[in-house]
Amino acid sequence: MLVPEYAIMDLVRTLGQGLPRFADGRIDYTDARVAPVVSAFVQSNEEVLLLKRSQKVGHYQGKWCGVAGYLDSTDQPPIAKVLEEVNEETGIRKAAISRVRFGENYSWRDGETNKSWIVYPALVKVSGKPRITLDEEHTEHAWIKPHELRKFETVPNLDTSLRNALS
Numbered sequence: 001m002l003v004p005e006y007a008i009m010d011l012v013r014t015l016g017q018g019l020p021r022f023a024d025g026r027i028d029y030t031d032a033r034v035a036p037v038v039s040a041f042v043q044s045n046e047e048v049l050l051l052k053r054s055q056k057v058g059h060y061q062g063k064w065c066g067v068a069g070y071l072d073s074t075d076q077p078p079i080a081k082v083l084e085e086v087n088e089e090t091g092i093r094k095a096a097i098s099r100v101r102f103g104e105n106y107s108w109r110d111g112e113t114n115k116s117w118i119v120y121p122a123l124v125k126v127s128g129k130p131r132i133t134l135d136e137e138h139t140e141h142a143w144i145k146p147h148e149l150r151k152f153e154t155v156p157n158l159d160t161s162l163r164n165a166l167s
Helices: 005-016 078-090 146-151 158-166
Strands: 034-044 047-053 067-070 097-102 106-110 115-126 138-144
Touching: 005 034, 005 078, 034 078, 034 158, 047 078, 067 078, 078 097, 078 115, 106 158, 115 158, 138 146, 146 158
Parallel strands: 034 115
Antiparallel strands: 034 047, 034 067, 047 138, 097 115, 106 115
């Protein structure tokens, strides 16, 4: 079942209670046991964009992923967060995006980070293949057909995120 944006924002408010904040007001989930995140896939025709994580990120260096980020603002709707992360991590601007929609969310416990993740998969449709400008979080990108995902060494549960984003 898909969760409406207002329910996601209520969850972010609840999980953020009592947690420290960054100077800009975002919730700091560093020591939290539970964290909500978006896992977004940019889709152009039948292909989706994968990004390879750099050594500058905290976890899963060298693994392939979609666009991802913490849902760390109580004032920002989840779709706005997806648009922000897509722009930051790929350089794709809102004007190039024709549609954003969420798939079914899921949770999983990560033994490496000792954290439970609440993942909100999203599909971001673009026309054509936009020019990709990577930020410091990533070193490479690849456009793949969804069935090719198994050929890549990915962050945990990326297959679930992709399947849910596409369904």
